[in-house]
Amino acid sequence: MSIIDSFKQFVRRKQFEPGIVGIFVNPFYFARKGLYRHIREFAPQMSGTVLDVGCGRRPYERLFCVDRYVGLEFNQSGNRSGDTADVYYDGNQFPFRDGEFDNGFASEVFEHIFNPLEFLSELNRVVKINGFVLMTVPFLWPEHMQPLDFGRYSSFGLRALLEQRGFEILHLRKSMTGVRAIIQLWNVFVYRKTETRSGVLNFLFCIVFIAPWNLLGEILSILLPDNEEIYLDTIILARKIKNL
Numbered sequence: 001m002s003i004i005d006s007f008k009q010f011v012r013r014k015q016f017e018p019g020i021v022g023i024f025v026n027p028f029y030f031a032r033k034g035l036y037r038h039i040r041e042f043a044p045q046m047s048g049t050v051l052d053v054g055c056g057r058r059p060y061e062r063l064f065c066v067d068r069y070v071g072l073e074f075n076q077s078g079n080r081s082g083d084t085a086d087v088y089y090d091g092n093q094f095p096f097r098d099g100e101f102d103n104g105f106a107s108e109v110f111e112h113i114f115n116p117l118e119f120l121s122e123l124n125r126v127v128k129i130n131g132f133v134l135m136t137v138p139f140l141w142p143e144h145m146q147p148l149d150f151g152r153y154s155s156f157g158l159r160a161l162l163e164q165r166g167f168e169i170l171h172l173r174k175s176m177t178g179v180r181a182i183i184q185l186w187n188v189f190v191y192r193k194t195e196t197r198s199g200v201l202n203f204l205f206c207i208v209f210i211a212p213w214n215l216l217g218e219i220l221s222i223l224l225p226d227n228e229e230i231y232l233d234t235i236i237l238a239r240k241i242k243n244l
Helices: 003-013 029-045 116-126 155-164 179-194 199-223
Strands: 049-053 068-074 087-089 101-107 127-138 167-177 231-240
Touching (some): 029 101
Antiparallel strands (some): 167 231
């Protein structure tokens, strides 16, 4: 692998595992930092088998030390081009047996589900009793993957929906609250207005236009009071306590 390819791979990894370097190369630094931190905290509680619903490129798979990790994706040409999922489905019924998995995982997927209660019912069906379900769901975030962007859910709404579908909430966290959420939204705006087809130009624009705001956000988050009513994502660890 060439030095250039290695560098591209490194930058690509920092899009989901930001760290300090992510301040300079990741336009979604605060959102991805919060997601990675919470998933890394909760993933070790899972064992056996995990179903990753809406797996995308499976950026968090290595955080799960399990016997079997299965990626499930909606069947459309854009998803198949990445060739990352193990199984594709029609967006309705998961093609698995009842109780086939010990755990379920769905990161930044729920906003793209038009039938949320049916989705949670399917998740309940394929996960065993007492199995864990880990979900991350955006609260403050621009429309994306248009037109398949159907909803934003408050922490209270998510709790109610999951409890209706046979899950007990073990942990509920609000990720990246207060000023960091505000600066992240600003950075998304700037990035979308400066984004080009050139990865090199995007990299340079990120260093010049995005990185200073990331640094400022880290400093202000220490100096200013927090506000948990303003946050980017909800992270929920739940347990299935009953069949539907």
